[in-house]
Amino acid sequence: MNASALKIGTSHPRGDAVAKAAGTERYAADLYPQGCLWAGAVRSHQACGRIISIDTTAAAALPGVVKVLTAADVVASNRQGIIHKDMPVLCDDLVRYCGDPLALVLAETKEALQRGMSAVQLQLEPLPGLFDLDSALAADAPLIHEDKPGNLLAQASICKGTGLDGFDACSVVVEGSFSTPVQAHAFLETESGVARLEEDGGLLMEVSTQSPFRDRFEISHALGIPWGKIRIVAPSLGGGFGGKDGATVQCLLGLAAQHADGRWVRMQWDREESFKAGYKRHACRMEYKLGAAADGTLQALHAKLWYDTGAYAHLGAEVMELGMEHAGGPYRIPHTLIEGWCVYTNNPTAGAMRAFGVCQATFGFESMMDLLAAKLGMDPLELRLKNALVRGDENCAGMRLTTSTGIKTCLEQLQQHPFWQDREVWKAASPAYKKRGIGLASVFNAAGYGGGVRDAATAKIELTPEGTFLIHNAVTDMGQGNSSAFLQIAGHILSQDASRVLLKQPDTRTAYPSGSSSAGRTTYTFGKALITATEELKARLLNWAGMILFLQDNDGLELQPGRVLHQPSQKEVSLVALAGYMQPEERVCLGQYVAPTCKEVPPTAKGFFIGFPHVIFGYGAHLVRLEVDSLTGQLTVCDYLAVTDGGRVLNPGMFDQQVQGGVAQGLGYALMEDFTVRDGVVKTPDFATYLIPGSLDIPEIISIAAQGEPEETGPFGMKGIGEVAMNGPLPAVANAVADACGVRLCHGPLTPQRVLAGVKG
Amino acid sequence: MNASALKIGTSHPRGDAVAKAAGTERYAADLYPQGCLWAGAVRSHQACGRIISIDTTAAAALPGVVKVLTAADVVASNRQGIIHKDMPVLCDDLVRYCGDPLALVLAETKEALQRGMSAVQLQLEPLPGLFDLDSALAADAPLIHEDKPGNLLAQASICKGTGLDGFDACSVVVEGSFSTPVQAHAFLETESGVARLEEDGGLLMEVSTQSPFRDRFEISHALGIPWGKIRIVAPSLGGGFGGKDGATVQCLLGLAAQHADGRWVRMQWDREESFKAGYKRHACRMEYKLGAAADGTLQALHAKLWYDTGAYAHLGAEVMELGMEHAGGPYRIPHTLIEGWCVYTNNPTAGAMRAFGVCQATFGFESMMDLLAAKLGMDPLELRLKNALVRGDENCAGMRLTTSTGIKTCLEQLQQHPFWQDREVWKAASPAYKKRGIGLASVFNAAGYGGGVRDAATAKIELTPEGTFLIHNAVTDMGQGNSSAFLQIAGHILSQDASRVLLKQPDTRTAYPSGSSSAGRTTYTFGKALITATEELKARLLNWAGMILFLQDNDGLELQPGRVLHQPSQKEVSLVALAGYMQPEERVCLGQYVAPTCKEVPPTAKGFFIGFPHVIFGYGAHLVRLEVDSLTGQLTVCDYLAVTDGGRVLNPGMFDQQVQGGVAQGLGYALMEDFTVRDGVVKTPDFATYLIPGSLDIPEIISIAAQGEPEETGPFGMKGIGEVAMNGPLPAVANAVADACGVRLCHGPLTPQRVLAGVKG
Structure with missing residues (x-):
């Protein structure tokens, strides 16, 4: 056990590391x-x-x-x-x-x-079944749900500026069609x-x-x-x-x-049942048109996104909405028309998955940015930097950004990195039969539920009779490590070492409604509530210590591991003793937080039910260096760099792990994961047929935290980055392939077969 | 029941009025x-x-x-x-x-x-018994407590500026000796x-x-x-x-x-036992010397105060200390030496009583101010106004005033009153055999425990399953009405009417340590803690209402009697329903407060144990109009005016009642209450021999709240005024007698015998 107090901004081991490594952590499946x-x-x-x-x-x-x-x-x-x-x-x-x-x-x-x-x-x-978008959208298609005409779960649009009229003033226009596959969560525990x-x-x-x-x-x-x-x-x-x-x-x-x-x-559920009956990432079809002035200033965007939600809704409409809100990337585009359709089919049900609708659109849009740069004859990084959002700008959905907006900082830090500075040298050193390419992607991802949905948490922490602190987590830890962040937050405020701060996973009887573990919101929202609860508990402890030590006020009182010390007199009282003085109800503190919402919703969105707009976004700039095997089409990702704006970093080690996990899952999505359904039947029912990257498939992923501004609304200045990194690999890899071979691949995943076909075609 | 919400700043009936009037309130004696x-x-x-x-x-x-x-x-x-x-x-x-x-x-x-x-x-x-100060202080006196040499419970001094050297520069110096009697609390319930x-x-x-x-x-x-x-x-x-x-x-x-x-x-205890064994106000002997410049600017003070604490300490030392801290009145005096002795005798034990040591010294000092005005040929109000403390000044104990300091405002408001403006007309209209006089007194009284003593409270409020609010009072209501203030504070914050806010009197098992009901501190200290607790409960209610009503945030949510209403949608949820959703621990909120202390204690005080200095004071300017019967010495108090600075007034009716109660008790002290002990034996063991004023003895007491500044540290800007009014009547009456007859009475109470002896002598 670490005898020094937990501190925000420092890498501490995860609170669950030992139990998970030793196999003693008890999951529901156990x-x-x-x-x-x-x-x-x-x-x-x-x-x-x-x-x-x-x-x-x-x-x-x-x-x-x-x-x-x-x-x-x-x-x-x-x-x-x-x-x-x-x-x-x-x-x-x-x-x-x-x-x-x-x-x-x-x-x-x-x-x-x-x-x-x-x-x-x-x-x-x-x-008769409907197994693709065209069949389901056909005028004479049977209805999968009687109350849903056109087999549309949802249909919506975002229109900003003059919409399509924005193209009139464009010097350069590019167009493209893209598609992305179904992806399975492939969690270890079904x-x-x-x-x-x-x-x-x-x-x-x-x-x-x-x-x-x-x-x-x-x-x-x-x-x-x-x-x-x-x-x-x-x-x-x-x-x-x-x-x-x-x-x-x-x-x-x-x-x-x-x-x-x-x-x-x-x-x-066994794996097969999980793959069949569990929710998956929506397959998506996209049509993009992007226009700019001759100097590369983005002018107009038209995006059409179709999401296949399968047989049931789950969060399909919301997935579509979030994809649409992100369909124009983290850039200033004065005129946009973004159209979305979420379509019922007789495929297995799609639902929520990390980067919820956004990683599909990011593939389309970031591919378009490279197409545009090529047509303009501009450096793709320069094009991105020129158009990158800054605080105060309106994003592609018409939402004015009032919170930390770090995409420019991310791109600038990426620009300084040797991978970018030395790119031509590296590419020129390509081995035989390999072509080297470098690809970029700007990414962003909303954190929190978005407009119309209460994004709130109530945290609870108690001093136990044993003088330790117990956090009642209300937002499940699915492995992302929010529990560890909560231990660190409480330990920091209470100046306690890791051995004195414990956490109980959610129980609706003893914890309080705090929303779901999703949308990059848990450390942000529950963390804020926990700060309030913990500071209240600290105040109670100091007050009791002041009483017990007969002090006129709390000046000079300090919490230290296991005790409260009065520095001037060096008198102390142990936490065990304080716990004994306090009534049970006094040893428990609650704290609430309701995340900020947009008070003036832009009138851009039509057909949105809830979840629009968002006010806080994480940002990132990704770079991949890869080699294309000209004989086999095999892609080898040599290096991956992700510069991420998550506000202030609470725990550098865990920050990097989140980014690395997102990139790894994104590389699976980019390179190999291809959940295949034919005539409604899952053809990849297990890990023998549905391939996910193993550790040898993943390069070292360099994670750099942007030296940007903290997110003032967040706990200690942080904002959620659980999803943003997932968005980069597919477009970055596609852009790198184009850089290496001059071939633009528009359909994921970028399997050797597709690469080879592209190279040969 | 009042259907409209309780509001701070408004007179609402006391919460206990009906029960007390109907005789259903249950006291310990019942x-x-x-x-x-x-x-x-x-x-x-x-x-x-x-x-x-x-x-x-x-x-x-x-x-x-x-x-x-x-x-x-x-x-x-x-x-x-x-x-x-x-x-x-x-x-x-x-x-x-x-x-x-x-x-x-x-x-x-x-x-x-x-x-x-x-x-x-x-x-x-x-x-052999020691029944007066001189016997007890005699060099050869036996010791009442072996460990207390000289029969001194405490001996202390305050020396400010150059102390007695300050008299060197004075143009005018006056001297006087004073004494005050023992006073019994004479509460209804023994x-x-x-x-x-x-x-x-x-x-x-x-x-x-x-x-x-x-x-x-x-x-x-x-x-x-x-x-x-x-x-x-x-x-x-x-x-x-x-x-x-x-x-x-x-x-x-x-x-x-x-x-x-x-x-x-x-x-x-029956009345006799209560009078014998209960604590009483200390008899006090005082010697005063006061010097000023020719223009009336106060220069130097020497005060010597002896308090007879009787057989045991109780709070005798602290009573003496507080008297000393107030011995120079609410004025700027650059040089002071204030000496105090608290002396054991074989008299019944003295202890805490409203205006704790202060009303004795105020008699001495305010008499000295009139003596000085007379010698200077100055108007006594002008002299007081000229020297009145303002924020930023040092008081007589050397404490720099950083909180609201309203004595000047009080004196200025008194000056505008017809009683003062028309004083000569009124005096000239004296009936036969009567002499009319007008007397003033400036008063002040510290609120709170003072330096070295933790002055803190922890309030608790809960939402009951019935949708009402229950305050767990932790500071007893001895009749002053703090309970009603707490009901009003909670009702105001929660926008509830009187029928929905309940209060439980202290129980150490269910309430929290919050100090004693004394020192003008309860509404201030517990009130502050209650505000914190109540605001937290309000926040929880709004959060729950927001959840139940599916609102994205708390905008437009309002607490109203019995419900939370969402104004924009007119949707509502009752408090009963909210109570049903909430866990028991969530329906309870605690709030803490630690009152401010002096961070830089002036080095003026020697021999003080605890309780010095204070940082918050209530102030007042009192005026009495009375008639002296030249034949009998009988004093008839015709009118009494008290202008009081208690910061912001929470409940005007109760504010006035507090002032009126203090003045009434002060008039008893001034005119008739004379707890007599001879050779250690109580000679006034009951209300037949110990006279307190009845309603016919008390004039209408006009209470005016000073239009001064709020006390920023206090709940809604208030500060305690439970004691300050007690200090005025004795000096004001003595000054009025001097004004009427030219006779200076220096020994309380001012009974007809003493008045007559003075007039005749």
Whole structure:
């Protein structure tokens, strides 16, 4: 244990490092309550059809099978969904994707469960499926949801300045079409949890979730249990990335618990079920047109974005909206028209994923910037610097930036780096049969929920009777390390070493509603609330110490590890002693924070439901150096540089890890991850077919924190950077390939096949 | 009930008005727990003596007598006292005043108690008593406490500027000697309480006290019960005025409870016992010398103050110190020497009383101001105005004033009043055999404990499940109305009407240490803490309402009686509903406050223990119009005007009541209250012999709030005025008598006999 006090601005080891390295961290997937039942969903093997019958008789008669439930057993709405509640817990009429759940089996053992699931007899009438955007948008397409004409979950636009008329004044115009694939979160821990009905009729669930407080509403709406009687406990997640934002196993588990006579029920999706039934990143098709003056000043943008949300809404509309808000990059563009469509298909459901709608658009736009630079004959970095947003500018969505805006600083720091300064030397030293290229991408990503959504947190910290401090985290730690940031914040304020600050992961009974673990918001929002709570606790401790030490005021009193010291007299009182004096209610402090919102919403957006506009953004400038194998099309990423504006850095080590993790996931997206669905059927159901980068596929990623301004609204000046780094690799790699070979690749991922085809074509 | 919200700055009825008027308010003296024992102290009838024996045998054998305890039954120190712990719970060797307790009888009934007390056989060896200052200070005087040479509890001085050398430059010097009598608090409810030992060995006591939290330390020290196991409940007091600041019945009751086998024990002093054994105002002797330049600018002061503290310390030293700090009035005097002695005698014990040491010195000093004005041939108001302190000045103790200093404003407002403007006309219209006079007094009084003593509070407020607000008062309401101020503060912040804000009187188990109800500090200090707690609760309510109403932020949310309303949408949520959403711990808010202290203590004071200097003072300018009956010496106070600087007025009605109460008590002190002790024996043991003014003795008292500056440090700008008004009547009346008859009376009270003797002499 570290005996010196935790300090903001310093790298401290993660609070969970030892437990995770030693394998003692307990995830939801590790829970096997004694005597628990096993629950599993019987899923459709067809992508689209009408339910004729579900015969559960044979299954229910099997030894070890306890119950077989169907939609008829759901007493309430049987619909889940975070905002748009269109997804049945168990299908009651139609199946809309290959994997839609039809029956829920409860069994005494895993083996009995599997036998029971196999014995459920499904009879479905096949219906024609819609598996691509064009089919779904066709005028005569059948409706996947009756109340959604045109199979459109959402359709919206942002129009700023004179919109398309802005092109009239452009000297140079470029156009391009792009597409990006489905991406799976590929977390280590698949969707899992345990639940049971308590004696008072309440539901207790311990589950791998990014949104314990909000899950209660989904469960309540679907199953009819009052949300106040639902208690969700959320241990550390073995990865989330958005895929556990909203109910996955929750409603099925809740339904199982309702029929388990008070016994624990356990559900865990295997990888195949996770890939089939879990939410994924939206595939996206884009058409871009970008115009500039002869000197490179951006003038006009037209962007059209189509997102394939699959069979159900999840957060598809919001993903589309956020992509649109970012569709013009972190640049000044006076005239924009950005159009978006979020389209239902009979593909598996897409939903939230790190860089939520934005990494798709960034691929399109940052490719366009290089196309424009080439056409202008300008240096691509110069073009970006010339147009980079500064505080006070309006962004592409018409939102005036009033918070820290560090893209220019990032680009300037990148410009000074040897990778950029020595680029021609490096490229000239290319080995045989390899072509070297350097690619850039400017990235930005909103932090927080955006307009119309309350982005708030209530933190709780207590002094334990043992004289240690316990933070009641309310925003799950999916591995990003927010827990460690909270330990560091509290330790810093209380001047305590790591051994004296503890953290309990979310429990809706003992913590307070603080929103989901998403949108780069947790350290920012909960951190601010925690500062308030912790400062209050510090004040109480100093007051008690002042009383005990008979001091007229708090002058000269200092918190130190384990004690309060009065410097002038060197008298002290231990935290254990103070805890003994204090009433239990006095040892607990709460703090609240409501994140800032835009008070004057620009009138640019039409068709937006909620989540527009955002007021705080993280920024970054990325550079990749790569080699293209001219014989195989194989790309070798040699070096990666990410300069990131996240305001003040609380913990340099964890800041770099966040950036590196985002870049690594982005390189997977850029180079190989290609979640393939044909006629609604997942063709990459496992890690043998769905490839993600291993450690040898990833270069050393150099993370540099921008020496910019702190974000004044944030805790100690920070802002969230959990997502921004994800946006850079695909466009940077595409730009580097173009730099190396003169070939513009517009469809991700940039597999050797596509590169080779491009080089050859 | 008032349906409109409580507002600061407005007169609202007192929260306790109805209960007190209807007789339903429950005081400690009203408690008769079922099956309780009665406890009573057997007291010495001699003022000074050595205990030879205490024979309890006969008493203990009487029917109905349960126990007879003596000092031998006290297991711990057997000494009580707030700071100087020199007072035995039961005398173990010496008796030091006529009334010292020797035995404690527990009986089944009040009658059995009285029989038992009468049957205790005391054998004392008489010792010579010291009943006046001169005897006690004589070189060969026996020592009342062995460890106090010279019978001095305390001796101190304040020397500022060049001290006595300041007289060298004076054109005019006046001298005078003054004395003031003992005054009894004469509260309606005498000292009383009930107690019992709980199963865990803890002591539960419900008692009439101004200092529930501190009482625990006195009891613990005397009786050996850990203070953390002592719970004090303090209902509304039927008056306190300082006389219930510190243990009265507490240690005797605690001792009784220790021997009552878990039964409730009740103790209530009758008036005679209260007058004998309760604390009283110190009699004081003063010698004053005051010098000024020819233009009336004050130059030098020499004051010598002797306080008779009686047999035990109580707060005698602190009373003396505060008197000394105020001995030069609210004026600029560059050179001062102020000397003080607090002297033990064998008189009954003196202690805290409203205007604690100050009203004595004010009599002396304000008389000196009129003597000086006369000698200078100056208008007495002009002299006061010329020398009145303003912020930034040093006061007579050398303390630079950094807070609101309104004496000049008070004097200027008094100057504009018709009583002053038309004084000559009024005086000329004197009836036959009457002489009319007008007298002035400038007054000031420190608020708060003063240097070296932590003056802090922790307030607690909760939202009840019923949607009302409950304040946990921690500073007893002795009738001054601080509870009502707290209701008003919380109601104002929460925009609630009187029916929705409730208050629970102090209970050390559920409220938090907040000091005593004394020193004009409760509304100031606890009020500040309450503002913090209430604002936090308001923030929580708005946050919850924002969540429930799905608002992006708190803009447009308003607390209203019983609900939170979102003005823009007119959506609302009731407080009952919010209470249902909130966890119990979330419905409770605490707030702390530590009052400001002087960071650079002037080096003027020598021999001060604690309580010097003060940083906040209330001020006032008083004027009395009276008639002197030349035949009988009877004084008729015709009119009284008090202009008071208490910062911002929270409740005009209650502000005036505080001033009027102080003036009324001051007029009693000025005109008639004369607690007489001869050879240690109280000669005024009841209200037939100790006269206090009735309503017909008191004129209409006009209270005007100074239109001065608010006290920035105080709650909504207020500062305490519980004591300041007490200081004016005696000097103002003496000055008016001098104005009427040309006779300077220097010894209080100004009874007809003394007036007549003065007029005739």
